[in-house]
Amino acid sequence: MEYDICSIGSALVDLTFKIDDEFVKQIEQKGIVKGGMTLIEKDDQNELVEELIQSGKIPDKACGGSATNSVVAASLFGSSCFMSCIVGDDENGKFYLEDLSQNGINHNSNLINSEMPSGQCLVMVSDDAERTMCTNLGINSEFSAQNVDEEIIKNSNYLFLEGYLLASPEGFDSFKKAFNLAKKYNVKVALSLSDIFIVNTFKEELKELISISCDLIFCNEGEASEFANSNSEEEIFKFFKNYSPKLLVTQGPKGCIGYDEEGPINIPGIEANAIDTNGAGDMFAGAVISSLNQSKNLKQSAEFGCFAASKIVQNSGPRLIQEEYVKIKENFSSY
Template identity: 25%
Template sequence: MSKETPHIVGLGNAIVDVVAAVDTAVIDRHGLTPGGMHLVDAGAAQALFDEVGPGVRQSGGSVANSIAHLSETGVQGTYLGKVADDDLGQTFREEMSGLSIAAPVAPSPDASTGTGRCVVLVTPDGERTMSTYLGAAVTMAPSDLAQAMPEGLDILFIEGYLWDAPQGAAVIEDAAQKAKAAGARIALTPSDAGCVERNRDVMWNFITRHVDILVGNLAEVGQLAGTEDPENAMGWAIGNVPVAAVTLHDEGSMVADATGVYRIAAAPVTKVVDTTGAGDAYASGFLGALARGGTVEEAGKRGAEMAARVLTHYGARNGAAAQAISLPAA
């Protein structure tokens, strides 16, 4: 474990977000589920992009966003994810570098695969619907971690979406073993209820063997637990891991550890502009506070504060670039 500045390493799919404001007809026309995350092939991704236009581009990926937010917390961050050796990949690496976030995984030399990209469609109600082409992200293999995994870290934060990749399970297991050997805690976000459904058995097995901290929304954790009830979902979570956080949208969150279960109110927001990345920001605040030695209740409050900031603008990240995004209502 690191002895001075806490260090959190994130492991996930490296992608570039293209955010666009649309009306609900676009969601229907492309057969998408409002508020969902859809994995698509290169052709479908291009067809959607051609309709919605260039939008606004920002580096993304669920855990990548969480690690990027660490630049606001004083916690050191490293991100492990694979991009292609192309323009989007260069953009991703440069943006991480600008936040003082190390991104040591070597890019894929196969430019034909391309860096992963996610078209984020924002409807007038602030809901986001994601259509994702993973590209080079799914080519990450355990060998990519051989030189990239830092020796000193306090928390390894893993993205559930990785289990959708051909070598994802092997990458996750290898990273967890390396982190455990370094004395780090393992944190997991299930990523999406659909991801849980696709990978329930392997995810559940990994949780029971490795996970110290589980962070997810009610739909995700409820899918794991087989319930839609918040208390029952939290009961399942804290019965399987030492620390858990279950976010409840505008009703705040529930957090728990051995000291008990705590209700955390949502931080006030004047107007919700875009929900993209709110959960990622919450996870960053929650894990950052834990890494600094805060209580689970303090961590929940910090997560709520960081999530609230993201809700007030388009895009999943704060800072000058995010604040500059100004898309008209559809």
């Protein structure tokens, strides 16, 4: 079978809580960076979850993982998608695989009997709609190059990768195999840098990977500045052009900037009453890649991405119900 998009990423189940400024101060004292992603041990994550539940907070449970959120969006916008990931033989693992199937996404994951649980992400949304994530990778840390399927990549138009997976022990080797296979079969590669923590920690690994093959890079302003070691838009673009012919830098409510072979791109933001930014970047990437697969250029695709992202931030959680994706596509046509 041929796919528009195949993806490799961490399989995570999100537990999302609303938190107040006082709790933000508490987690910052524990070294958790507000607005970022922090890797955390399972016991420490459980302790935070228990503390929130004891205070009367009720979590929203949903399947997450950055690449998965993007692929779900792409699938519901009309692209055929495949997900490479691993889950444990537990409640979260079953929940995750069922979610992929319900959203029309094929996968190569089985429930693995392991002492490691399925991955879980604690998402805390503060009053300013900023999301702070504490992630326990669980069995995702066992993802290896053996889980990278050559036939799937060979028969795909795009390979979409999330930088988060580099945090797993064999993430780099897995990515290197995937990048080389994409190059071998002339499959376009799109990479999300994912988080400033990933850029800080794996800068040289990222450079090596995108030197193999890369057609499009997604990042936000902080990640772009950190990777290019500059706050200058001109210098940032100059740096990334050494690695990729296309770049999109999201700017939150201000929209996005970037470039392609036709020149610079500047898409203004769309006014929205944001209550939760979790999943906004994932929605943006999924919408863009789906649009590119439908023969739109990068500017048109980025416009659709900004439109879609403006809708997700008005809801709680990283996903919308399936019918909303259809409405987004229909409404954008007349926007």
